[in-house]
Amino acid sequence: MPPQPESVEPAVPTVRRRLATLMYESVLLFGVVFFAGYLFSTLTQQRNGLVHHNWLAAWIGLVVGVYFVWFWTHGGQTLPMKTWRLQVVGARDGASVPVLRAVLRYVFAWLWFLPPLALHPLLGLSVPQTLVLAAIWFVLYAGVGRLGAGRQFLHDRIAGTKVVSVGR
Numbered sequence: 733m734p735p736q737p738e739s740v741e742p743a744v745p746t747v748r749r750r751l752a753t754l755m756y757e758s759v760l761l762f763g764v765v766f767f768a769g770y771l772f773s774t775l776t777q778q779r780n781g782l783v784h785h786n787w788l789a790a791w792i793g794l795v796v797g798v799y800f801v802w803f804w805t806h807g808g809q810t811l812p813m814k815t816w817r818l819q820v821v822g823a824r825d826g827a828s829v830p831v832l833r834a835v836l837r838y839v840f841a842w843l844w845f846l847p848p849l850a851l852h853p854l855l856g857l858s859v860p861q862t863l864v865l866a867a868i869w870f871v872l873y874a875g876v877g878r879l880g881a882g883r884q885f886l887h888d889r890i891a892g893t894k895v896v897s898v899g900r
Contacts, residue, residue, distance in 0.1 A: 744883045750895060753813055753815075754812075760811060765795070768795040801831060801838055804820045804829050805831050808829060817898050820834075822890070834891075840886070840891055844870065845866070859884070
């Protein structure tokens with residue numbers, strides 16, 4: 733009887749590699765957000781940054797969400813993820829991520845930023861205090877990813893996805 737091929741589990745990338753991908757992603761998102769803001773201000777004839785600023789924030793959140801959901805559901809990789817050889821897959825089966833899971837992952841990924849930003853007005857914090865709180869929160873959230881089940885971040889565990897290394 734020939735030996736059965738072993739099921740090889742994809743390697744879990746380090747937190748450092750995922751954070752490097754996040755930094756690269758932020759550089760590319762600058763262009764996406766710039767174009768989305770330009771399009772919004774052109775279409776609404778916005779002449780002042782304080783006019784329609786809530787609509788602008790919602791629009792940019794939607795555009796960034798569409799960006800991520802599209803790439804995660806069509807191959808599981810954005811350009812920075814391809815560069816760092818990472819891929820988002822389903823946590824149980826390792827298959828491509830359906831739209832609903834990708835949307836959940838995007839919504840819950842805001843846990844990286846929203847808690848300290850929400851405390852800013854609630855506690856009446858100054859901007860430097862908020863930045864310190866955000867840095868502490870960022871380190872804690874990354875630490876949970878390092879120590880958590882399968883070394884996955886909280887938003888991946890909630891959404892039922894995981895980030896794996898691909899190719900060598």
